[in-house]
Amino acid sequence: MSATGEIALAGRVFRLSLIYGALVTLGALFSLPVLWMISSSLHRLPDVFAQPYRWLPEVWQWENYVRAVTILLVGRFFLNTMVITFPVMAATVLSSALVAYGFARFRFPGRDVLFSLCLGTMMLPGQVTMIPLYILFARLGWVDTYLPLIVPALFGSPFYIFLLRQFFMTIPRDSEEAALIDGASRLRIWWSIILPQARPALATVLIFTFIGTWNDFFGPLLYINSPEKATLTLGLNLMKTQVLGSGVVEWNVLMAASLLVLLPNAILFFLAQRHFISGISMGAGK
Amino acid sequence: MKEETKQGWLFVSPWVIGFVLLTAGPMLYSLYLSFTASSLLSPPQWVGVENYRRMFADPIFYRSLSNTAYYAFLGVPLGMLLSLLLALLLNAPVIGLGIFRTLFFLPSVTNTVAMSILWLWLLNPEFGLINTALAAVGIDGPLWLQDEAWSKPALVLMSLWTVGGQMIITLAALQGVPKELTEAASLDGAGAVKRFWAITLPMISPALLFNLIMGLVGALQVFTQAFVMTGGVQPGSEGGPNQSTLFIVLYIYKKAFQEYDMGYASALSWALFVIIVLCTWAAWRFARSRVHYEGGAT
Numbered sequence: 001m002s003a004t005g006e007i008a009l010a011g012r013v014f015r016l017s018l019i020y021g022a023l024v025t026l027g028a029l030f031s032l033p034v035l036w037m038i039s040s041s042l043h044r045l046p047d048v049f050a051q052p053y054r055w056l057p058e059v060w061q062w063e064n065y066v067r068a069v070t071i072l073l074v075g076r077f078f079l080n081t082m083v084i085t086f087p088v089m090a091a092t093v094l095s096s097a098l099v100a101y102g103f104a105r106f107r108f109p110g111r112d113v114l115f116s117l118c119l120g121t122m123m124l125p126g127q128v129t130m131i132p133l134y135i136l137f138a139r140l141g142w143v144d145t146y147l148p149l150i151v152p153a154l155f156g157s158p159f160y161i162f163l164l165r166q167f168f169m170t171i172p173r174d175s176e177e178a179a180l181i182d183g184a185s186r187l188r189i190w191w192s193i194i195l196p197q198a199r200p201a202l203a204t205v206l207i208f209t210f211i212g213t214w215n216d217f218f219g220p221l222l223y224i225n226s227p228e229k230a231t232l233t234l235g236l237n238l239m240k241t242q243v244l245g246s247g248v249v250e251w252n253v254l255m256a257a258s259l260l261v262l263l264p265n266a267i268l269f270f271l272a273q274r275h276f277i278s279g280i281s282m283g284a285g286k
Numbered sequence: 287m288k289e290e291t292k293q294g295w296l297f298v299s300p301w302v303i304g305f306v307l308l309t310a311g312p313m314l315y316s317l318y319l320s321f322t323a324s325s326l327l328s329p330p331q332w333v334g335v336e337n338y339r340r341m342f343a344d345p346i347f348y349r350s351l352s353n354t355a356y357y358a359f360l361g362v363p364l365g366m367l368l369s370l371l372l373a374l375l376l377n378a379p380v381i382g383l384g385i386f387r388t389l390f391f392l393p394s395v396t397n398t399v400a401m402s403i404l405w406l407w408l409l410n411p412e413f414g415l416i417n418t419a420l421a422a423v424g425i426d427g428p429l430w431l432q433d434e435a436w437s438k439p440a441l442v443l444m445s446l447w448t449v450g451g452q453m454i455i456t457l458a459a460l461q462g463v464p465k466e467l468t469e470a471a472s473l474d475g476a477g478a479v480k481r482f483w484a485i486t487l488p489m490i491s492p493a494l495l496f497n498l499i500m501g502l503v504g505a506l507q508v509f510t511q512a513f514v515m516t517g518g519v520q521p522g523s524e525g526g527p528n529q530s531t532l533f534i535v536l537y538i539y540k541k542a543f544q545e546y547d548m549g550y551a552s553a554l555s556w557a558l559f560v561i562i563v564l565c566t567w568a569a570w571r572f573a574r575s576r577v578h579y580e581g582g583a584t
Contacts, residue, residue, distance in 0.1 A: 019378045026372065027389045033447065034393075036415045037404050049413050095300045102297025106290055111298075118301060121309055125507055125562050127535060127555040131319060131542050132312035138326060155304020186293050215397040217510045222543060233399040237514055240403055251407050258400035265395045273388075276395065280451050281458040 041065070041255035048251050061252065068257035076228060077235030084146050084220075084231065085213045091153035092160060092209045093202055099156040100164035101190050105176075115165075122158040126218075134222060148223045149216070153209075160205045163282055167201035168194060204275045204282075211265060232261050319552035326546050337553035347554065349529055350537040351561075353438065357533065358505035358565075361442040366497055369449040373456035387457075394450030402514035405444045406431070431516055434530035441511055441531065452497045459493035460486070488578040495573045502565050506558070509535040534558050 035055075040048050041064055043057045072078050103115050137148040171194060179189050195202065217233040224230055230238060239257060269276060295302075320337055322330035341347050372390050376383055393401070408415050409430040417427030428436040463486055471481050516531040517524035524540070525532035538558065542551035 016380065019375055019380055022371075023375050023380070023382075023386050026375070027386050030389050030393060030447065032415065033404060033408055036408065040407065051413075051418075053413075053415075053418060099298050099301040102294050106294030106297065108288075108291040108294035111294060114298060114302065117305070121305065123503065123566070124309065124313075125503070125555075125559055127507070127538055128316055128559045129309060129312035131548055131552050131555065132315040133308065134543070135315075135326065135548070136312070152304065152308055154300065155308060156301040158301075161301060186297070190297075211395060215399075217399050217514075221513075233397065236399050236403060240406070240514065241517075254403055255407065258397075258403045262397045262400045265397060266392065269392060269395050276391075277454055277458075280454045 037255050037259060040251055041253075041259055043252050045248075045250055045252055064252045064256040065260070067253050068260055071239060071253075072232065072235060072257060072260060075230065075235050075238075077230055077232045080146075080229060081214060081231045081233075084149050085210060087150050088153045088213045089206050089209045091150065092157055093205050095154050095156040096160035096205060097164050097195060097198070097202065098190065100161045100168055101194060103161065104165045104168035105173075118158050118161055122162070130222070137223065143223055144225045144229065145223075146229075149213075149219050157209075160208070163279065164198065164201055164205065166282070167198055171197050200275070200278075203272065204279045207268060207272055207275050208279055210268065214264060236261055316552045316555060319549055320556050322549045324549040324552075326548065330549065333549070337550050340550065341553055341557060346529065346532070346537065347557075350532050350534045353530065353532055354506055354508070354534045356438050357441060357508055358502055360439070361445045362498065362501040362505050364442065365446055365449045365452060365501055366494065368446055369452035369456050369497065370494070372449070372453045373460055376453070376457055377460040390453055391450035394448040396448070398510045399514055401444070401448075402511050405440075405447075405511075406515050409440050409444075431531075432527055434526065434528040437516060437526045437530045441508070441515070444511065445505075452501065455493050455497060456490060459490035463489045491573070491577040492579060495569070495577050498573070499566055499569050502569060503562055506562050506565065507535050508533050509539065512536050513539070534561075 039055050039057070042060050042062070043064075044059055044061050047054065047058060099118075103111065103118075133148070134143075137143060140147075142148050142151075175193055176189050179193055215233065216231070217237070220231045220234045224234060227238065236257060239254065319330060321332060321334060323333050323336075324330035376387055376390075409417075411417055411427065411429045411432065414430075416430075420427040430440040431437050467485050467489075468481050471485055476484065512526070512531045512533050513524050513536060516526035524536060534554070535558070538551050538554045541547045541554060
């Protein structure tokens with residue numbers, strides 16, 4: 001091997017080790033908080049304050065999880081969150097897909113203006129509408145019910161409308177036209193021809209809606225007052241307030257509960273990684 | 287009316303109705319409210335520009351503005367730099383990238399409340415992982431959230447943990463850079479640094495602009511972390527030591543939903559709206575001449 005070849009090889013090895021070094025360091029920094037969370041959640045309470053901290057618990061206190069589950073279930077937080085999340089998912093995906101089909105397949109005066117308006121509202125900060133909406137829902141007697149959190153989902157969501165419209169545009173029109181000639185209604189075509197072909201895009205919408213609703217804090221904070229109606233995020237915040245109030249913070253139980261709350265996100269992510277990636281890239285690609 | 291027109295409007299009508307009832311109507315109404323004295327119980331009373339006059343004389347409003355600006359102008363550039371670094375590393379031809387991509391991305395799909403509680407513990411001055419680690423290398427860590435000088439940097443640090451979404455966008459852009467371009471430049475003798483500045487950066491600039499604008503819009507509306515992490519036991523105590531984490535949305539929330547001062551809160555939210563529009567416009571103007579769009583369109 002020539003001298004220049006050796007230098008080039010040494011350079012490549014150096015570059016690779018630099019890249020790996022950076023990846024491993026950053027990877028450790030990104031994963032340490034979660035490892036510490038898991039570790040804390042399995043300690044006995046005095047052990048989480050031990051100096052120096054032992055990463056592996058002396059006594060594996062699985063009971064923390066029993067207590068966390070008990071609090072989350074007895075407080076109905078888990079159930080309440082599902083009662084909101086599933087209707088919101090169904091309403092969002094159906095209404096957004098209807099509107100998206102309208103924008104994708106029909107030519108009518110005003111369509112392009114409407115579509116730009118729809119895209120424009122994506123950037124709108126929620127604060128300019130939240131006070132009137134609160135007053136509106138209060139007048140309707142909807143405060144401390146789940147209606148303010150569910151009903152708006154019936155009107156479609158701009159980002160998902162955009163995402164689904166882009167997807168619908170890529171579906172060939174042949175089978176639609178054949179069905180039209182056979183006398184099928186547009187609604188029927190939407191339901192039995194378009195939606196089945198759009199399953200990947202619909203799945204992306206469902207996943208993002210699930211994550212968004214499951215994790216929502218601001219909405220429940222505004223509208224839900226009764227502790228027995230609280231969602232997981234409200235319940236978790238309530239738990240934090242209670243333990244802070246009692247003087248000794250049970251970090252081990254708090255960490256167990258927090259882990260349980262974010263578990264569905266993590267599981268969903270591992271099951272549907274490509275939907276996350278495509279949804280995010282889609283948002284940026286417009 | 288043509289059949290297609292009728293049907294088209296029918297299909298888009300859910301969004302149109304929602305836009306009128308839940309977006310445009312409320313926007314106009316909040317603009318009206320901002321010129322009134324209004325609580326939930328009594329009907330709004332017209333007070334002209336009084337709320338805006340009060341706002342410009344309100345030291346807490348300025349405090350919340352400077353807190354928000356601090357958080358956005360420190361956090362957004364740092365987040366962009368970190369996500370660019372991560373994306374560049376993940377774009378290198380090495381083995382095991384999938385694992386690292388997952389590690390970097392996963393924190394960004396967590397639940398903000400759960401994450402806030404985790405970071406409350408991480409940032410615990412006495413027993414938290416961060417100060418324990420700092421102590422191990424001989425640094426006496428700050429009080430973080432309990433110190434008005436460190437509470438905002440603490441939240442910025444936490445925000446860096448969730449740059450995964452931006453990283454994915456930047457990575458997608460990097461993978462879209464044609465190999466022929468970099469190879470041609472390489473043959474012409476351009477080094478790695480030169481290639482990055484002359485080819486890669488311009489090619490991914492639309493993605494960076496997108497991240498910049500979305501990052502700014504998000505950071506200007508920061509709320510949940512501050513609410514969960516810097517509040518005490520009593521409602522109303524949110525906002526950290528000496529109101530150092532009283533961000534503008536938190537201030538609006540307190541005015542509207544703890545004090546029911548709806549008129550003033552509406553004026554504050556319109557101020558925030560104008561600020562967001564101006565920042566977006568400024569970022570776009572700044573970037574327009576520098577961002578390269580394939581095909582020459584600007």
